[in-house]
Each structure stands twice: as structure tokens, then as C-alpha cells.
Amino acid sequence: MSGLERWFVLQIDIYGKKDIKMIRYKFLDTSIHEMNIHPNSIFSKERELARMFVSQLEKNNSLVYCPLCKSGNAELFFEKWGQKYYLCETDWSVNLLPLPDQKIMRDYFFTSELAKFRSSTEYQELATRLRQGLWSNLVEWIEGRVRRYVGMDKYHVIDWGSKFTGWINRLEKAHFISNLNMEEPLPPVKSYESTVQADLICLLDVIQRTTNPHELLKKVSKKLSLNGLLIITCRSGSGFDILTLREHSDNVFPLDHICLPSPKGIQKLLEEHGYKVLELTTPGLLDVEFVKNAKGKIPSDQYFQKHLISQFDEATLERMQIFLQQNNLSSHLRVVARRVEDRK
Amino acid sequence: MILKTAIIGMGKMGRIRKKELDLHPGFEVVAICDVNESVRKDFPNIQFHKNWEDALNTNLDVVIVCTFNNIIPDIVCSALEKGLHVFSEKPPGRSIDDVKRMIEAEKKAKNQIIKFGFNHRFHYAIMETKSIIDSGRYGKILWARGIYGKSGGENFESSWRSNRKLVGGGILLDQGIHMLDLLRYFLGDFSEVKSFVENCYWKNIELEDNVFALLKTSDNKFAMLHSSATHWKHKFSLDIFLENGYICVNGILSSTRSYGEESITFAKKQFESEVNAIGKPREETIYFDKDDSWRLEIEEFYDCIIGEKRLTSGTTKDALKAMELIDKLYKVEK
Numbered sequence: 001m002s003g004l005e006r007w008f009v010l011q012i013d014i015y016g017k018k019d020i021k022m023i024r025y026k027f028l029d030t031s032i033h034e035m036n037i038h039p040n041s042i043f044s045k046e047r048e049l050a051r052m053f054v055s056q057l058e059k060n061n062s063l064v065y066c067p068l069c070k071s072g073n074a075e076l077f078f079e080k081w082g083q084k085y086y087l088c089e090t091d092w093s094v095n096l097l098p099l100p101d102q103k104i105m106r107d108y109f110f111t112s113e114l115a116k117f118r119s120s121t122e123y124q125e126l127a128t129r130l131r132q133g134l135w136s137n138l139v140e141w142i143e144g145r146v147r148r149y150v151g152m153d154k155y156h157v158i159d160w161g162s163k164f165t166g167w168i169n170r171l172e173k174a175h176f177i178s179n180l181n182m183e184e185p186l187p188p189v190k191s192y193e194s195t196v197q198a199d200l201i202c203l204l205d206v207i208q209r210t211t212n213p214h215e216l217l218k219k220v221s222k223k224l225s226l227n228g229l230l231i232i233t234c235r236s237g238s239g240f241d242i243l244t245l246r247e248h249s250d251n252v253f254p255l256d257h258i259c260l261p262s263p264k265g266i267q268k269l270l271e272e273h274g275y276k277v278l279e280l281t282t283p284g285l286l287d288v289e290f291v292k293n294a295k296g297k298i299p300s301d302q303y304f305q306k307h308l309i310s311q312f313d314e315a316t317l318e319r320m321q322i323f324l325q326q327n328n329l330s331s332h333l334r335v336v337a338r339r340v341e342d343r344k
Numbered sequence: 345m346i347l348k349t350a351i352i353g354m355g356k357m358g359r360i361r362k363k364e365l366d367l368h369p370g371f372e373v374v375a376i377c378d379v380n381e382s383v384r385k386d387f388p389n390i391q392f393h394k395n396w397e398d399a400l401n402t403n404l405d406v407v408i409v410c411t412f413n414n415i416i417p418d419i420v421c422s423a424l425e426k427g428l429h430v431f432s433e434k435p436p437g438r439s440i441d442d443v444k445r446m447i448e449a450e451k452k453a454k455n456q457i458i459k460f461g462f463n464h465r466f467h468y469a470i471m472e473t474k475s476i477i478d479s480g481r482y483g484k485i486l487w488a489r490g491i492y493g494k495s496g497g498e499n500f501e502s503s504w505r506s507n508r509k510l511v512g513g514g515i516l517l518d519q520g521i522h523m524l525d526l527l528r529y530f531l532g533d534f535s536e537v538k539s540f541v542e543n544c545y546w547k548n549i550e551l552e553d554n555v556f557a558l559l560k561t562s563d564n565k566f567a568m569l570h571s572s573a574t575h576w577k578h579k580f581s582l583d584i585f586l587e588n589g590y591i592c593v594n595g596i597l598s599s600t601r602s603y604g605e606e607s608i609t610f611a612k613k614q615f616e617s618e619v620n621a622i623g624k625p626r627e628e629t630i631y632f633d634k635d636d637s638w639r640l641e642i643e644e645f646y647d648c649i650i651g652e653k654r655l656t657s658g659t660t661k662d663a664l665k666a667m668e669l670i671d672k673l674y675k676v677e678k
Contacts (some may be wrong), residue, residue: 023468026629140481148475326631 094237128166161206239331248297274341284330438512483587493575514551520571
């Protein structure tokens with residue numbers, strides 16, 4: 001199926017079946033660009049270290065199934081660094097399959113050269129400098145959602161899977177937090193586990209690097225009080241840039257990106273675990289820019305995207321990004337969910 | 345707890361309310377009432393009455409009033425006397441005296457709930473607006489500007505809405521009351537008003553088709569209101585400007601979507617920015633695809649009846665304040 005055909009199938013899939021949209025976002029920030037978040041000087045080293053680690057892994061051809069919906073209805077979507085990404089035809093999630101085992105995951109995120117590099121003071125300080133604005137916006141957004149759905153008060157918060165010390169420093173200054181714990185962080189962030197259930201759990205860019213989203217949700221649910229809020233950000237496999245660029249997407253690579261749910265996929269996952277989705281949006285800013293920056297790598301059968309990127313001006317591309325945001329077609333996914341049921 | 349409920353008035357609003365009551369597990373609609381006999385056939389399994397007094401004499405806990413404005417006070421007072429909880433559509437009668445009558449009946453009642461359908465407070469864009477304002481992130485409100493306009497249709501002049509005896513007021517009382525309620529909800533009570541109350545186009549009715557109003561609170565917050573029946577394209581917009589930012593609600597979801605998409609755009613004031621010129625701050629817009637306002641309103645009513653919540657909107661105080669404002673706006677012009 002060509003890229004454009006896939007695109008239309010996705011449209012039909014989203015609009016022709018149960019509509020999961022309740023709210024849609026439109027948000028443009030012309031100060032945010034790919035190079036601001038992933039400056040080549042450091043991001044290329046990061047990717048190279050990841051590639052070196054991944055290229056040593058065994059090639060595995062065992063049976064594959066979607067870790068989100070458990071169906072075996074997946075087709076090979078692309079290969080990167082010898083690893084295979086499959087597109088689940090049931091829920092449009094993109095997943096690295098077969099899944100790497102826990103030892104490999106632990107090595108990759110905790111002891112590899114890449115892990116050491118990411119833990120370094122230089123890397124962490126740069127991340128803090130580059131992402132300060134993004135983090136401020138994110139804290140403000142989380143605070144806004146908390147005020148909207150829970151009310152004006154101070155809450156016990158768990159940040160799950162943090163990887164930036166700067167983010168934790170920024171988050172703990174937020175007005176709505178009484179206690180902040182860190183569960184399952186990556187180095188250099190120190191774990192500070194909570195002994196009681198929290199009112200709010202932030203799961204920011206974590207689902208994308210999990211091999212077992214169901215197990216992750218079970219663990220999270222144990223630490224979240226009933227009626228507590230779960231805030232999720234995550235890369236979505238059904239986003240414009242990923243569907244367009246596939247293996248040429250510079251910022252999607254093993255093992256940082258294993259499970260890339262679609263809006264539909266993450267909604268189903270959350271409902272299965274007793275959550276009510278209050279908001280599910282894709283307010284991404286950079287899909288079109290990612291494609292534009294990689295325009296020489298757009299696969300040859302993606303005529304629509306080639307035409308769009310090469311023939312149209314900035315204003316059109318901006319409108320395209322807004323279209324993606326408003327119709328849940330960006331690859332940056334944001335969810336606010338309430339835990340409404342105890343599911344064992 | 346299941347509450348036996350009657351709906352008086354089975355026009356458009358009565359049917360909307362019935363749909364929500366049927367979906368709520370705490371209500372059982374056991375009786376309906378309408379002066380129009382033909383309504384009976386649409387609801388074959390529910391006790392039907394042509395006379396509201398007969399309807400109130402059945403075994404009930406709750407009455408929902410969806411009638412013309414002129415008989416709202418009689419039904420509300422009578423229902424309260426009988427110990428029933430009451431939900432009534434807006435406007436709360438035709439005059440301040442009507443509301444005062446209902447307040448007196450409420451005082452004599454035995455802790456029953458009486459709530460008026462200021463439904464717009466339950467729209468997601470409005471709830472979002474309230475949440476942003478209450479968070480204090482944009483500081484204090486400076487001013488607001490509300491426009492609520494509809495197109496009077498082909499039969500507007502002969503419609504019941506244009507019959508002074510039945511309704512008591514024109515577009516301001518009929519639709520503008522929602523915007524007034526919202527302006528009060530966000531800015532507080534107004535101490536000074538100025539207005540033009542006009543018949544700009546519909547000359548054969550004795551009620552206004554446009555109101556242009558300026559309002560001021562005692563702590564110097566200002567509001568502009570335009571309520572119109574000559575807005576040939578339906579429009580709802582509410583802009584609220586605060587010390588450090590602004591919120592603009594555009595559109596309000598309705599069954600026909602004639603007021604467009606419902607959205608809220610908000611932004612921080614930006615005097616200094618590397619990327620944006622002054623006056624072009626970085627905006628965020630949320631669009632809402634779903635209108636749950638009818639459901640949320642009925643849920644709140646139920647929760648108040650069973651004592652789980654305190655009534656905070658659509659109270660008799662809200663009704664009185666809205667009617668006092670309308671009265672002032674009508675009188676100032678004279």
C-alpha cells in the first residue's frame with residue numbers, strides 16, 4: 001500500500017468508526033524547531049551510540065503480535081538498524097517486534113555507552129537549556145488540566161520514568177504539587193518511590209520505550225488513587241512524519257522507540273485498565289518540519305508528501321501542521337485520563 | 345434513589361430534558377404535560393396531562409418546567425408548596441416580581457432544590473474559561489465583551505417568542521440572559537449599566553430585537569454586550585481580557601451547530617518576545633466536539649437533591665440577579 005493510500009485509510013479509520021475525539025488542539029509556536037530540541041552536534045552522537053548498541057543485537061524472526069491490542073494482524077512496516085517495525089492493522093500502532101528482552105533493555109537504558117552519555121552533566125545541562133521553554137509550557141499545561149479536572153489544591157504527584165534532572169527541578173516548582181516522587185527513572189535521575197497512592201501520575205514519553213504497555217499500566221495503577229489523574233505524552237505511530245518517513249525518521253529508532261500507539265490504540269489500552277479518557281489530542285508542532293528537514297529521504301511512493309513539501313510555502317505547511325493537530329494525526333500524543341475502576 | 349419526575353411542557357426543551365432524564369439512572373419520568381393533545385401519541389407509555397395542576401397532583405418527587413415564561417412562576421410556586429424539587433428553564437418568568445414570588449415559595453419550602461437552566465455554564469468552553477480564570481494565571485479580569493446573536497426566522501414576528509404577554513421581553517430576556525449570566529459568573533455583579541434597546545428590523549413586534557449594553561462592576565470591571573435577533577449568521581462569542589492574558593470563547597455547540605464549533609482560545613500577554621511581535625502572542629486553541637451540557641446540568645441537579653453537592657449555579661439568586669440586570673437595561677434606555 002502506498003503512503004497516500006495509507007493516509008486515506010487512516011482518515012477513514014479515524015472518521016468512519018467510533019469517534020474518539022472530544023477536544024482538539026490548535027497551537028503554533030514558531031520558536032520551537034527540531035534543531036532547538038535535537039541539535040545535530042549532540043543528537044547525532046546520541047543516535048550513533050544507539051545504533052552501535054542495537055546493531056550488536058541478534059536478529060530475531062519469531063512470531064510477532066501487537067503489544068497493545070495483542071493481535072497478530074501486523075505487517076512489516078520498515079527496518080531500522082537490523083530491527084523490524086510492524087504496523088498493526090487493527091489499531092494503527094507501530095511497534096518494534098519481536099520485543100527485546102529485559103536484560104537488553106536494562107543494558108541499553110542503564111549501562112550502555114549511550115546511557116552514560118545521557119547521564120553526563122554536559123548532556124543534562126544542554127537538555128535543560130534547550131528544553132526550558134518546552135518544560136515550562138508542559139508544566140503550565142499539566143497545571144491547567146489538574147485545575148480543570150480536580151480543582152484548586154496541592155496534590156501528591158509521581159513522575160514516572162523521568163530521564164532529565166532539569167525536568168524534575170522544573171516540575172517540583174509547580175504550584176499544584178505537595179509531594180513529588182520519582183518512580184522507575186532513568187539515570188541520572190534518582191528513584192524516590194512513593195509508599196502511598198498519588199493523586200496524579202505523569203507518564204511522559206515513557207510508553208514509547210516500554211516493551212509491555214499493559215504491565216506498565218498495571219504498575220502505574222497500583223500507585224494511582226481511584227479517580228486520580230494520569231497524564232501521558234508519547235510518540236504516536238499514526239503520526240504524519242512517522243507514516244511518511246518510516247526508517248528515515250531520524251528521531252524514531254530502536255530501542256528508544258518500541259511501542260508507538262495510535263490515538264485509538266492508547267484509548268483502548270487505557271480503557272482496558274479502568275481509565276476514562278478525558279482528553280486525547282495530538283498537539284504536535286513538528287511533524288511537517290521533520291518531513292521537510294528529511295525531504296531528500298521521503299520514500300519514492302509518497303507523492304502527496306513530496307508535492308506538499310517541495311511545492312508549497314511556509315504558510316501552507318503551517319496550515320498543514322494545524323490540520324494534523326486538530327485531527328489527531330500528529331505523532332505527538334497527549335492524554336489526560338482518570339482512573340475510574342480497579343482492574344486487577 | 346430514583347426520583348419520580350414530571351415534565352411540564354413538551355416542546356423542544358421538554359424533549360431535550362426528557363432525553364437526558366431517561367439516560368440518568370436517578371430519574372424516572374412518570375408523567376408529561378402539554379396543552380397540545382397531539383403530544384400524547386409521541387409518548388404512549390407515559391401518563392399524559394393537558395393541565396399542569398393535574399400533573400402536579402400525581403405521585404412525584406421532581407418537576408421539570410419547560411413552558412412559556414408567563415406560567416413558570418405559578419408552576420414553580422405550586423410545585424414547591426407540594427414539596428417537590430423543581431428544575432425550570434430560563435428565563436425565570438417575565439419580571440423581577442416573578443422571581444421574588446418564587447424566592448418566597450423557596451423560603452417556605454422544606455429544603456427542596458430549585459434550579460434554573462442557565463445551561464451555558466455547563467458547556468466545556470465555559471468550564472475551561474472558569475478554570476483558567478480561577479487558577480489566577482492571567483491575573484484579574486479587566487473587561488469582557490459578549491455577543492450572542494441569532495437570526496429571527498421567517499415566522500419570527502408571529503412566533504410565541506414575540507408575544508409580550510407570553511414571554512415578557514425580547515431577545516435580551518430570551519437569549520441574551522445566557523450571556524448576562526456568564527458575564528456575572530465571571531466578572532461579578534454589575535453596579536452600573538447603559539443600554540440601547542431597539543427594534544432595528546422586526547418592526548411589527550412589541551419586543552426588542554437588539555440590545556447594545558455597557559456594564560460596570562463596583563470594582564471597575566467593564567463588559568460590553570450585544571444581544572441580537574438580527575444576526576443573520578448565528579453567533580456566540582465571549583472575550584475576556586485579564587491583566588496578563590486573554591480568553592476568547594467562540595461558538596457554542598447546539599443541536600444544529602448553527603453557532604459553529606465551540607472553541608476557546610487563550611494566550612498570555614507578550615510584551616517582549618524573540619519571535620512574535622507585540623500584539624501577536626502565542627495562542628492555544630481548544631475545540632470541543634461534544635456538548636454534554638444538558639447531561640451535566642441534570643447530573644448536578646440530581647446530586648444536589650440527594651445531598652451530594654451544594655447548588656452553585658442556576659440558583660434563585662442567579663435568577664434574581666439576571667432579571668434585575670435585564671430590568672435595569674430595559675429601564676435605563678427608557
